[in-house]
Amino acid sequence: MPAPKNTHAAVHYRVEAADLHAHLFHVTLTLARPEALQELSLPVWIPGSYLVREFAKNLQQLRARQGRRALPIQQRDKQRWQVACDSTEPLVVEYAVYANDASVRTASLNATRGFFNATSLCLRSEGQADQPCTLDIVAPENIATSAQWHCVTGLFGLETDAQGFGLYRAADYDELVDCPVEMGAFWSARFHAGGVPHRIVVAGAAPSFDGQRLVADTRKICEATIAFWHGKGKPPFKSYLFLLNAVHDGYGGLEHRNSTALICARADLPRTSAPHTGEGYSTLLGLISHEYFHTWNVKRLRPSEFRHYDYTQENYTELLWFFEGFTSYYDDLLLRRAGLIDDATYLKLLTKTSHQVLQAPGRQVQTVAQASFDAWVKYYRPDENTPNATISYYTKGALVALCLDLTLRREGATTLDDVMRALWQRCAGGPMAESDLRAVLQQLAGRAFDAELDAWVHSTAELPLAELLAAHGIALQAEVPQPAQRLGLRVAENSAVQIKAVLRGGLAERAGMAAGDEWLGIEVQGQGWRIAKLADIALYAGAEKQVTALVARDARLLRLPLQLEPAAAPRRGGKTPVPAADTVSLGVADRALATRWLAGAASV
Structure with missing residues (x-):
């Protein structure tokens, strides 16, 4: 029998599920033709999740050799190492990676499942990252486990066994780290x-x-x-x-x-x-729709700043409102068009998105373009001040897409669907800039949309939701806000009221409440009452407009005067005051108009 062909590329990785209970992968990197001073690095972030996560913190026992000769390794910084070696001889680098994060962003290994993104496991060899590479995925040594486990990945299989373990190929490092690996006893179809x-x-x-x-x-x-x-x-x-x-x-x-x-x-x-699924399943289908839509919108059609990923530091762009926000607009809309949800369910989901924007005071502080740029330090690091200082590029970006689509449909020349497809053609399914979007809008709509984009994306102006929805048969009506929103709070209610955030300009802030407080009860007309949830306030306060809140802060008990009704702002011209509408409902007012939009007709 002839000897098997050597299918290993010049850059070859071997990943072993070495110790399930210690959550350790063992990785061997072999470079057939290393540099004389070979630099190695591990990414600090993974594309699609805009936060420096410092994957190198989980790397341990790093060592290098050529043949039997051990080589010294010099660490250059938190994520880079350098090996002085003979460039004519293969370099072998071995190390272990601790993997105990069950998220989709990193790596996990235990007795029931293994998962990894190569950004967490595979060192990048400088000077050779554009070269083809191979990945050998080795099953756990435990016989009982290995008999049950299978392996799957989006990489092309070269030599794999019936369970999916074996040798895979990637065109370069970018493809390697863009194909996560799942292993375990999973269901498959x-x-x-x-x-x-x-x-x-x-x-x-x-x-x-x-x-x-x-x-x-x-x-x-x-x-x-x-x-x-x-x-x-x-x-x-x-x-x-x-x-x-x-x-x-x-x-x-x-x-x-x-x-x-x-x-x-x-x-x-x-x-x-x-047989009748609930809201949770609709949410899951929306997630599937969102990530699948990303296959086009961000993985291929992507910000020009992402033409080549820099894995060593933040990669800034102001366009996440387009790539995440527009994807968020289409994820639920495509569920409606696919017949998986009805109009009422879709409008309920759109109402939720509207509330997430309208009930965030930060929308008046930060533009959605700024939110995109600041994702690295704000979106993925929320704190008690987040709703007051920031706006989500997911939710407001989705509403920008909605307003743009409804405007285009009202004018009748084109739709946002057409714009997305034209962008795909213009940019050849690759890097794009905001100027490309503006150019396509002018080309298809017959006029410039600079004023709308400047107002909706690059300023904190309110979006014309009610006007545009009404033109498409959807009525937006103000509703009575829930107790937390009326008071200006974000809370957790679990036999006590824990204050998580105090919204800017709200009644709770005026009373002196702070994030971290425990709201114990209220005093009404000299009587004290214990509360377990905010709804209890209406029960005990009745028609009273002023009460005393009993709050615990840093082991001290505080008595805070609390007004229960907001002071209405007068209209211009001294007319009857009208409260701000941050709680709304959406309903079909004209079925024919609404169906044309929701079903994806060319225009209205």
Whole structure:
């Protein structure tokens, strides 16, 4: 029998699930032709999640050798190392990585499951990052575990066994780190969408999990999305992989070029015993839709600043309102177009998004373009002042997309759907700038949209939601706010009221309340009452407009005078005062107009 061919590339990684209980991967990097002074580095962030996460903190026992000769390693900074070696001889670098983060962003290894993004495990070899590389994924040595475990990734398989372990190929380091790896005893199914094979893998599902329902609904999402971008054409990938980890309580996703890693609550999966799914399942479908849409909008059509990723530091852009916000607009809208939710459910989801913007005082402080740029220090590091100082580029970006789409449809020349497809063509499914969006809008709509983008994206002006929705058969009405919003609070209610955030200019701030306070009770007309939730205030205060709040702060008890009704701001001209509408409801006022928009008709 002839000897097997050596299919290893000049840059080769071997990843072993070395110690499940210690959460340790063992990694071996072999460079066939190293530099004389070979620099190695580990990324500090992963594309799609805009925070410096310092993955090198989990790397340990780093050593290098050529043949049997051990080589000294000089650490250059927190993430870079340098090895002086013979450039004519292969360099072997070995190390371990601690992996105990169950999120979609890093790596995890235990007795039931393994998962990793290569940004957490694979050192980048400077000067060779553009070269093809191979990845050998080795099953755990424990015989009982290895017999049950399978492995799956979006990378191209070269030599793999029936369980999926073995050798994979990547065109370069960028592709390697853009294809997460899942291993374990998971559920798996395959389907086709747009003429392309798709696979969905679910780890951690309960016995009641209805896999057929999830596959059928996911296929509808994929078909609707592919049709959105390409009509009857095929998508820009040869296969696609969904990696879904079901946990007791969790939610999140991270997009990749031909796959996505997802987390959901186990109870949100569809069940064979419950044909009628709840809000949690709709939320999961929205997550699937969001990450799949990202395959086009951010993984390929992407900010010009992301033309080449710099893994060593922050990569700034002001365009996350477009790439995350517009994706957030289309994720639920495509569920409606795919027939997975009805109009009422869609409008409920849109109402929630509207509240997240209207009830954030930070929308009057920070523009959505600034929010995009500041993601690295603000969005992923929220604190008690976040709602007062920032706005989400997800939620306000989605409302900017809504306003843009409804404006285009009202004028009748084009739609945002057409704009997205034209951007794809203009930028050849690659890097784009805001100037490209402005140019396409002018080309398709027949006029410039500079005034709208300057107001909606680059200023803190309010969005014309009510006017534009009304033009498309949707009535936006002011509603009575919930107690927390009326008081200007974000709280946790669990047999006591814990204050998480105090909103700028609200009644609670005027009373002197602060984040971290425990609100114990109120005094009304000389009587004290214990409260366990904010709804108790109305019970005990009755018609009183002024009470005393009893608050615990730093082990001290405080008595704070609290006004329960806001002072109404007078209208211009001295007319009847009208309260600000930060709590609204959306309803269909004209079914024909609403259906044309929600069903994706060309214009209204």
